[in-house]
Amino acid sequence: MDAGNITIYDAAKKGDFGLVKWIVEYSRSSLNEYAKGHRTALHFAAMSGNLQMFKYLTERCGLDPLKGDINLVTPWDIVHDIAENGLKSKYAVKGSICNSEHKEIEQYLEKRYSHSYYDFYRNPIRAGFFPDPSICRVGDDYYMVNSSFVFFPCIPISHSKDLIHWEIIGHAITNPKWAYLDELEGGRGYWAPDISFYEGRFYITATYRLNDVGPVYRRQIVVSSERPEGPYSEPVFIDEDGIDPSIFNDDDGRRYMLLNRGARIFEISKDATKKISKPQLLFYGDNKRAPEGPHLYKKDGYYYLLEAEGGTGPGHMVTVSRSRELLGVYEPCPYNPIMRQKDPDALIQRCGHGDMVETPDGRWYMVYLCGRKIGDGYSILGRETAIDPVTWTADGWPIVNDLKGPSTMQVKPYPDLADFAMLHDIHSKIDKEKCDELLEPEEESKDYISPCGLPLDYMTPRPFEEGDVSFDKGNSFVIKGSKAPISSVDSRNLVLRRQTSFSFEYVADMEIPELSEGQHAGISGYYDENTFVLFGLMKKNGKLYVFSQEHIGEEDKWIFSDEPIEYDEETIRFSMNTDYLKRTLSYELISKGSKRRSEDDPGSVIFATLPDVYYLCDEGYNKGKRFTGALVGMYAYSGDEDLLSVKFRNCNYIDI
Incomplete structure (x- = not known):
């Protein structure tokens, strides 16, 4: 995109509108190309503050002010930051005039979109390990479930008032005797749940995915409760092969379950505990590859069938078909796929597995899974949840985000619900810090602790036995050491x-x-039993050493401190600082009278830097089912020696 020796990005950044126009209209440049960082010319025009050029690129060239770069920074973000911070903004161009001109562009954008900058939300709305979303509405409240695989408690249930701010309120399975996860490999367990509401009860169904040892690989479970947070009934198993079940309640009161491949349907009993008809195929799918995730809706005399297709990777998508009769012939939508990421270099990828919901005032939205890839294509956060508006065409088809793929920045469904957003922010602070000053212990226990005893944002790989893990006020965990190593499916007592x-x-x-030889405890970055990193204390040759272990399949990389630690009191602080795929491990002996490595280093000691923890990503190792995302937490390993009980305090996760 050169015009002589200057690119359109250089010209836009300098505010040279005349040169930008010439490059657009007379050179061989193409505006579907990107600068470094996946930025368009509009990102650079935003830096310059030239309103006329910004409007030209937006209105005449069709560049999108809400399109995110590789860090999901949009042109409007740049305009707003400079308008607010002037030359102190990291986007400000040296020598340019700031504030006033950028405020004019912001006023133009506010008029164009009929909303202020603060009326927008960002995707994904549920960051990290929140795959396969399903949603339902009851009154003015929205509820969502996500896959949990082998983690316990099983199937998180989240609540929202505004479709953007969510918090976990419970789980579908909190009784360890009902989880049936003990022997399952990582990535198995509970897949693709669905939540629905019927005659005063919430119903959650999911696939129970077993190991590949047969003869049964997949079963469907159903639980129900009068309360969205539970407690839920003991799981009932429906023995029909397939994945991604959903329940559809027809107008005549009859109930059905849908499963892949494609969309197969069979009738179930009123209490959703029994299959009462043989399954039959409604429609295989429009894309014809890996059709799954079926959901059914009825609107304006049509049955609309939503499917996820293309596999849960770069080709993932959502398609729709419809029929006048439930068991009739389904016609594919002429606009398919109604959701797919078409830009292979965008940050948000593999968009699919959607579920739609209608608001009380008749608007529609679709939640769907996505993944953000970094580095050489690694999605360390796993599959996340995004949301975009659904509009209905004149010929009666639902399309998502005007068929533009996943949005970066989108108008909030309820921009006026500031009170709920503020309340959510307070709850998030409490949930992360378990702040005794803000909550009485009884209220904390009631609202933020699962019946299994863990805070709602913590989990364990497979269920733990009574007494193995406990949580107390003040954000303290007591973990009993596991006899099995973390690399075994028999390992317990890893809290994440x-x-x-x-x-x-x-x-x-x-x-x-008090550690015995070979015992160790500390913190962990974890994906599954095949790939993890440990950072802690180990008893070796009769002394205590700080150590780290990177476990990548059959390979282990160990680092030990040069000297054993010496201490007078009782506490060591472990810190894992993460910058994308790099992790810095630090520790500090914080007890009074502790002896440190050096008199010149009285504080935290950087123990090791791990430059590339690619193995904590979905794509980081080729074994088993890798559908989750990276986790972090605490662990204790006792081995076959004496019993071990370890207390952790002040456990904090802080986004940087």
Whole structure:
């Protein structure tokens, strides 16, 4: 896109509108190309503050002010940041005039979209390990479920008032005796749940995916409750092969379950506990590859069938078909796929597995899974949840985000619900920090602790036994050491939470336990039993050493401190600082009178830097089912020696 020795990006950044026009209208440049960082010319025009040029690129060239770059920064973000911060903005161009001109562009954008900058939300709305979303509405409240695989408690249930701010309120399975996960490999367990409401009860169905040892690989479970947060009934199994079940309630009161491949349907009993007809195929799918995730809706005399197709990778998509009769012939939508990422270099990828919901005032939205890839194509946050508006065409078809694929920045469904957003922010702070100053212990226990005893944002790989893990006020965990190593499906007592950003710090204070030879405890970055990193204390040759272990399939990389630690009291603070795929491991002996490595280093010690934890990504290792995302937390390993009990305090996850 050169005009002589200057590109359109250079010209736009300098505010040279005349040169930009010449490059657009007379050179051989193409506006579907991108600068470094996946930025369009409009990103650079936003930096310059030239309103006339910004309007030209927006209105005459069709560049999108809401299109995100590789970091999901939009041209409007740049305009707003400079308008607010002037030359202090990191986007400000040296020597340019700031504030006033950028405020004019912001006024233009507010008029264009009929909303202020603060009326927009960002995708994904559920960051980190929140795949396969399903949604339903009851009154003014929205409820969503996501896959949990082998993690316990099973199938998180989230609540929202505005479709954007969500918090976990419960789980579908909190009784360890009802989880049936003990022998399952990572990536198995509970897949693609669906939530619905019928005659005063919430119903959640999901696929129970077993190991590949047969003869049964897949079964369907159903649980129900009068309360969205539970407790839910003991799982009932429906023995029909397939994945991604959903329940459809027809107007005549009859109930049905849908499954892949394609969309197969069979009738179920009123209480959703029994299959009462043979399954039959409604429609295989429009794309014809890996059709799954079927959901059925009835609107204006049509049955609309939503399907996920193309596989849960780069070709993932959502398609729709319809029929006048439930069991009739389904006609594919002429606008298919109604959701797909068409830009292979955009950050948000593999968009599919959608579910639609109607608001009380008749608007429609679709939640769907997505993934953000970094580096050489690694999605360390796993599959996440996004949302976009659905509009209905004149010929009666639903299309998502005007067929533009996933949005970066979109008008909030309820921009006036500021009170709920503020309340959510307060709850998030409480949920992360378990702040005793903001909540009485009884209220904290009632609202933020699962019946299994864990905070709602923590989980364990497979269920733990009573006494293995406990949580107490003040954000303290007590973990009993597992006899099996973390690399085994028999391992227990690893307490984790989702990684929700590319850059974060996880800190935990561990009371130094009495370790026997070979025992160890500390914090962990975890994907599954095949790939993880441990950072902690180990008893070796009769002394305590700080260590790290990277476990990648059959390979282990160990690092030990040069000298054993010396301490007078009882506490060591572990810190895992993450910057995309790089992790910095630090520790600090914080007890009074502790002896440190050096008198010149009285604080935290950087123990090791792990430059590339690619193995914590979906694509990082080729074994088993890798559908989740990276987690972080605490663990204790006792081996066959004496019993081990380890106390962790002040466990904090901080986005950077």
